Amino acid sequence: MHGEDFFIQAFMYLAAAVIAVPIAKRLGLGSVLGYLIAGVIMGPFILNLIGKEGQDVMHFAEFGVVMMLFLIGLELEPRHLWRLRSSIIGMGGGQMFITSTVVTVIGIIAGLKWQASLAIGMILSVSSTAVVLQSLEERDLRKTDGGQKSFAVLLFQDMAVIPILAVIPLLALAVTTGHESHAVSVDSSWVSGMAAWLQTIVVLSVVAGIILAGRFLARPILRIIAQTRLRELFTAASLLLVIAIALLTTKVGLSPALGTFLAGVILANSEYRHELVGNIEPFKGLLMGLFFIAVGASIDFTYIIDHPLLLILLTLSLMAGKFIILFILGKIFKLSFDQNMIFSLALAQGGEFAFLLFSFALHKSVLTEAITKPLMVVVAISMAITPILLLLNEKFLQPRLGTREKEGRQADSFQEENSVIIAGFGRFGSIVGRLLRAHGVGLTILDHDSNSVDMLRKLGFRVFYGDASRLDLLEAAGISTAKLLIIAIDEPEQAREIVAIAQKHYPRLTIMSRANGQQDAYELIESGIKNVYRETFETSLCMGREALRFLGFRAHQAHRASMLFRRQDQRHLHELVDTRHERKTYLTATRQKIEDLERQLRQEAESYDEQLDKSWDVDSLRRAAKER
Numbered sequence: 001m002h003g004e005d006f007f008i009q010a011f012m013y014l015a016a017a018v019i020a021v022p023i024a025k026r027l028g029l030g031s032v033l034g035y036l037i038a039g040v041i042m043g044p045f046i047l048n049l050i051g052k053e054g055q056d057v058m059h060f061a062e063f064g065v066v067m068m069l070f071l072i073g074l075e076l077e078p079r080h081l082w083r084l085r086s087s088i089i090g091m092g093g094g095q096m097f098i099t100s101t102v103v104t105v106i107g108i109i110a111g112l113k114w115q116a117s118l119a120i121g122m123i124l125s126v127s128s129t130a131v132v133l134q135s136l137e138e139r140d141l142r143k144t145d146g147g148q149k150s151f152a153v154l155l156f157q158d159m160a161v162i163p164i165l166a167v168i169p170l171l172a173l174a175v176t177t178g179h180e181s182h183a184v185s186v187d188s189s190w191v192s193g194m195a196a197w198l199q200t201i202v203v204l205s206v207v208a209g210i211i212l213a214g215r216f217l218a219r220p221i222l223r224i225i226a227q228t229r230l231r232e233l234f235t236a237a238s239l240l241l242v243i244a245i246a247l248l249t250t251k252v253g254l255s256p257a258l259g260t261f262l263a264g265v266i267l268a269n270s271e272y273r274h275e276l277v278g279n280i281e282p283f284k285g286l287l288m289g290l291f292f293i294a295v296g297a298s299i300d301f302t303y304i305i306d307h308p309l310l311l312i313l314l315t316l317s318l319m320a321g322k323f324i325i326l327f328i329l330g331k332i333f334k335l336s337f338d339q340n341m342i343f344s345l346a347l348a349q350g351g352e353f354a355f356l357l358f359s360f361a362l363h364k365s366v367l368t369e370a371i372t373k374p375l376m377v378v379v380a381i382s383m384a385i386t387p388i389l390l391l392l393n394e395k396f397l398q399p400r401l402g403t404r405e406k407e408g409r410q411a412d413s414f415q416e417e418n419s420v421i422i423a424g425f426g427r428f429g430s431i432v433g434r435l436l437r438a439h440g441v442g443l444t445i446l447d448h449d450s451n452s453v454d455m456l457r458k459l460g461f462r463v464f465y466g467d468a469s470r471l472d473l474l475e476a477a478g479i480s481t482a483k484l485l486i487i488a489i490d491e492p493e494q495a496r497e498i499v500a501i502a503q504k505h506y507p508r509l510t511i512m513s514r515a516n517g518q519q520d521a522y523e524l525i526e527s528g529i530k531n532v533y534r535e536t537f538e539t540s541l542c543m544g545r546e547a548l549r550f551l552g553f554r555a556h557q558a559h560r561a562s563m564l565f566r567r568q569d570q571r572h573l574h575e576l577v578d579t580r581h582e583r584k585t586y587l588t589a590t591r592q593k594i595e596d597l598e599r600q601l602r603q604e605a606e607s608y609d610e611q612l613d614k615s616w617d618v619d620s621l622r623r624a625a626k627e628r
Contacts, residue, residue: 012049016042017289028395032134033387035289039296040384064287065130065352066246067280069158069257072133072151073264074273081265084152091149091329092156095347098325099125112371115171119366120375122164123358124318126157126351128383129257130291135387136346139394146339149330150346158255161353165253168357171366190251199253206252210245210259214266222272238279295352299380300373307374314378319385323348338398345393349386350379416464417478418442422486423468423498425456428514428535429488433461444477448489469497471505479506487513490535492520499527518573525577532573541566557605564604568597 016038024034042049100121107117132150136142142151190202218241225237242260249259267273304311323344330340358376361367422433425447433443445463447453453465466473468489479485485502487495495513502509512531515521521532541562548558572593579586 012042013290013293016293021289029391030135030138030387031289032131032138032292033384033391035292036296036384036387039293040299040301041296042293043297043299043301045299045301063246064284064289064291066257066260067242067284067287068130068133070242070245070260070264071277071280071284073261073266074268074277084148084155087149087152087333088156091333092153092160094329095153095326096122096125096157096160098329099322102321102325116367116371119168119171119361120371122167123354123361124322124350124375124379126161126164126353126357127154127322127347128349128351128386129154129158130288130352131349131383131386132346134288134292135390136342139390141342144339144342145335146330146342146346149333149335149339149343153326153347155258155261157351157353158258158261161255161357164357165360168361168366169364171361172364203252203254206248206254207259207262210248210263211266214263218263218267219270219272222270226272226275234275235279238276239283241276242280291352295380295383298355299384300377303373303377304381311374311377311381314374315381315385318350318378319348319382341393341397342390345389346386348389349382352383354379416444416476417481418444419483420444420486421446421474421477421479421482421484422488423447424487424489424514425461425463426452426488426490428490429486430456432486432488444482446473446477469494469501471501474498474502479509483510485509485511487511489514490516492516492523496523496527499524499529503528519580521573522577522580525574537569561601561604564601565597568600572597 017035020038020041021031021034024037025031029037041047100118103121103124104114104117107120108114112120132154133142136147136150141147194202222234222237225234228234241263245259245263246256250256267276270276326344326347327340330343335343355376358367358372358379362369362372419442420436421444422429423446425433425445426449429445429447433445437443443462445456445461446466446468447456447463448465448467453463456463464477468474468477468487479502485498487498489495489498492515499511499513502511510531511529512533513524513529515524515532515534517534517536521534524532544565545558545562548561549555553561576586576589576593579589
């Protein structure tokens with residue numbers, strides 16, 4: 001593509017993304033499916049806006065996967081990666097070995113030679129890093145147990161791609177010379193032609209070099225660049241770092257995604273981590289979008305129409321077989337049903353590396369075009385189906401079949417009678433509870449996190465395990481004689497459920513509740529709770545008060561200002577409850593309240609009498625004494 005053609009292609013790709021993805025997100029389909037649909041529409045089968053140049057875009061956009069793994073590496077500390085070692089080796093290695101073995105056996109039974117069967121088995125055992133990680137990320141599932149296990153398996157698969165490239169030539173059925181220049185291989189690497197022991201030394205040296213450079217060289221260089229205060233220069237340096245590592249690892253026969261992931265892990269503790277993430281994230285997102293569009297455009301619908309039964313059978317066999325293998329592995333590694341479904345469905349497709357590996361096997365004469373063409377279509381279809389399966393699991397399977405496993409621990413049996421009950425003893429509730437306990441107030445503490453309960457008991461707290469939304473547990477905690485119920489849990493829906501139960505059965509009980517934000521506070525107030533405490537509100541006031549002190553305001557003046565702000569904001573919170581569902585009225589009223597509050601604060605500051613408050617301000621008196 002040159003000149004005007006380049007701009008036309010860029011316009012079409014960007015327009016497809018801007019139009020298709022918001023529609024897909026609005027329909028609840030997710031961005032990955034939106035990109036894939038856009039590629040299908042723009043591809044040869046429908047609008048024919050993307051032709052052979054789509055493959056060139058595919059190779060360029062695959063760099064988005066490299067950037068994605070670099071960013072993931074930045075989020076992981078080496079210690080966390082070490083904790084995943086059993087999942088990486090056990091689940092990743094087990095999945096690839098079992099899948100390769102099963103497919104090889106099926107291929108031999110179907111009449112293929114064992115070399116071709118083994119090549120197909122190894123290639124189809126690899127899943128799509130791009131589809132899986134992006135789908136899990138946008139559903140906020142990557143940090144769940146199933147998401148972590150999926151990532152561990154993908155990491156092992158990325159490491160296994162290079163050994164697969166090395167094994168395929170050994171399986172060659174015949175030696176070819178005519179097409180070798182077109183083969184996708186590691187022949188252009190620095191280590192080609194070296195003895196095996198020397199290749200190992202070179203590869204390990206490069207890995208060690210990346211680790212040492214990331215630890216001792218990258219930070220000083222980034223510090224020098226950051227001192228220029230030129231954002232575009234830091235962005236250029238960030239991209240240069242990723243591209244340089246990708247090129248280096250490619251030249252020694254390693255996966256570029258694996259090399260950049262390793263670099264990200266090394267820089268995870270760097271003070272420039274957030275800046276690197278902020279600079280690379282937009283490029284990663286754009287390239288990933290192009291990659292999914294290219295995948296959608298690469299699906300050969302003409303071939304699908306000509307061979308529907310064959311492709312349906314192959315696709316179902318691939319995804320069902322991998323799902324069963326993954327689900328069994330998930331059970332062995334003690335994944336819950338919910339997380340095992342996420343793990344198994346996410347990895348049940350073929351991967352983007354299959355396109356490269358099938359092409360390589362074809363040029364090495366390990367496989368024929370009659371075998372690779374339908375299998376490449378099957379891989380593309382399976383990648384496109386995966387976001388749909390995850391969506392169906394999220395919308396239909398999980399609500400009906402999820403969380404069916406037995407509860408890991410029964411609620412504690414106890415009978416207490418104290419004046420205060422605290423539901424939730426995490427970072428919010430523990431501060432309240434410690435303050436009350438220090439003043440001799442009797443507490444009954446309930447928490448539904450068994451690990452937290454065990455830890456708190458070791459720290460000397462009398463905490464009981466159980467769900468505070470159960471009436472029988474509240475009654476065992478002594479709610480009938482308690483004066484105060486403090487709800488300090490961080491799940492808004494469960495907090496409102498506890499409020500509803502307590503109000504229904506003990507309407508005279510005083511309730512204080514934590515709120516995650518303003519909207520949550522409104523709902524609690526509407527339910528009849530007057531004592532609502534927004535979890536970041538008091539901290540923000542404290543910071544504002546300290547900022548005024550730092551800027552030279554007297555302690556008492558800063559205190560009075562923060563207390564005035566608190567009183568007025570709390571009053572406005574209750575006054576705005578009735579109008580919050582009428583957007584225009586709510587915005588007008590909120591704007592007026594903000595102006596009124598700021599005017600009152602200015603008036604308070606102007607009428608402030610320093611002399612009257614000097615005796616309260618101990619710090620000012622100390623400074624004055626020193627000046628004398």
